[in-house]
Amino acid sequence: MDRRKFLNNTAKIAAGTIIAPYILPSGRLFAQTGSQLAEHVVYVLFAGGVRQQESVLQRYLDDSQGLPYGGNIMYNTFSGAAPTQKIVYGTGAGGPNPIPAILSQTLEAQGTVFKEVSSSTAGHYGGLNALLQGNTANTQGLKSKPVYPTIFEYLRKHGGFPASKIWFVGNGIGNSVPLLNYSNYAGYGPQYGANFFAPTFTFGDDGVDYLSNAKVYHPEDQLSPMYQMKYFLDNSFKSVGNSLPLLNNTEEEKQEIKLFIKEMFDKTSAGTIDFPPVADNGDLQTIGYACELMKWFKPALTVVNMSNVDGCHSDFTGYLKNLHRADHGLGHIWDCIQSIPEMAGNTIMIAMPECGRNLEPNSIKDANQWYAYDHSDTNARRVFGVMVGPGVPVGLQLGSEQTPIGLTTDGVPTIAEILGGPALKNQVLGSGFLAPGSESWFDRV
Amino acid sequence: MVKSLSVRTILLVFSAMLLLPASCKKEDDTYQVNSELILPASAFKTKLKTDQQYVAILHANLFQQALSANELYDIAQCIESIGDKEVAREVVISNFMNKPGVQIPTDSAMHADIDKFIVETYERFLVREPSEAEITYFKNFILSDPNVTPELVYFSFALSNEYLFY
Structure with a gap:
């Protein structure tokens, strides 16, 4: 070996030693930023089983109760005239007063609508899993974690996003919703999972009773020695049992979350949470806290789940009310995004139901003598999708009942492309975990 | 020529030194004592507490009295509503510390x-x-x-x- 070779090799080894600590767990050197379509995505899981007929098709009572009254009850999402008779979905006794639109221009007019998307399942949990993991695994059980990696894990593991930038806001803790923030898949899992709140519980009555009166400790004088003792105990503990499912928030991120919790209790108490103008159900209250969360953390990905529409199993009138309110909430989220300087003009919002509802009703009638609808037939696998934000074609409508375009599993590669560019999208599509035929919506347009 | 020879010599000597420890084998000195894996007492705690178990035991440890079933259920739900369980536990503990009756x-x-x-x-x-x-x-x-x-x-x-x- 001559001197030149020796110096050359030494320089290479030194460079490798310096660079190695900065290689991400995925093997990528830098997180995807340059090729992002937007820096933020808000993904609304809308809203507990929505029939095409009352939503995107704007038939109101015409295709459900045999009454000749059509019209659009989703004022913020779709363009179209509202029903003129039999108004039951608004506020007041009997719901005669529709909630005015929040947005001056509908989401349909501002972005792209996929009018006929195929859902891979007619069930809620399977549908939510399809929206979040891009697949509906046959082995996916209720009350169990997703079996394939979720979009949260793809973003954190391969995109390099920190935990506090990836959030899932659930509308409750029932129906296995808290399980959706990470999968059980080997190599992924909790260390790449999303932070989660079910705000109506965390900041609701129980939260006020048991979480709101937290003692405030001094970060340096008290918390620092406390953590030092905890870490000593943790280092002394060598368990041969299960490992702990930790989300790997840093100490600073945990402190931010605790401050946010305190702020939410203060704001709840003061009545200053950014709720939609009408917030008379759990979905709308959840959306209020989701807006506060976006203002505080400015997440790269915020997923918001809604489900009040599912009352349609026994109450069609309530379903119409909640569908009208889910649209009201969607408008409020988009309005809220525009009020956050870091997110305005830099956020793409996607909304899509996890499943639809049946073509034929069940035998249950509500107070208006209207039939209720379950979700178990092919009509329940028909949904719509809305996408709006920078780079999204404006005023575009794709698909029809005869020619469906898109799958509910498309959400995962679409978000991967928005936040990680073509490289992350291809990595997700090439992972082998997505349902066959899944594509980014940007490729479909 | 001289320079390349000297480098080769150094490499040979260095390689020989690397082989030295492998060339002799230390005799087994266990003297018929079975080799056992010794673990600290804590290592045999292998089962993760549920949120309810954790809260119940925590309350008993801090207050020296049991939590009611309703309170236990409610607090476990609060923990479930927060994704980062470490944060959730920290908030629950600091709430307990702020209550009267902590022993x-x-x-x-x-x-x-x-x-x-x-x-x-x-x-x-x-x-x-x-x-x-x-x-x-x-x-x-x-x-x-x-x-x-x-x-x-x-x-x-x-x-x-x-x-x-x-």
């Missing part, structure tokens, strides 16, 4: 007999006796930092990983 030794009682305080804390929270190394660590830590109070020691034990297992 914590005074600062002066701790300093009067630090060894006793450490042993009792281990027994109270981790249901075992501390090792000498653990006693020494905590004793030094408590003596070196005037900000360390019994409350903070209890907090660290309640938040420790070992406390999550049984």
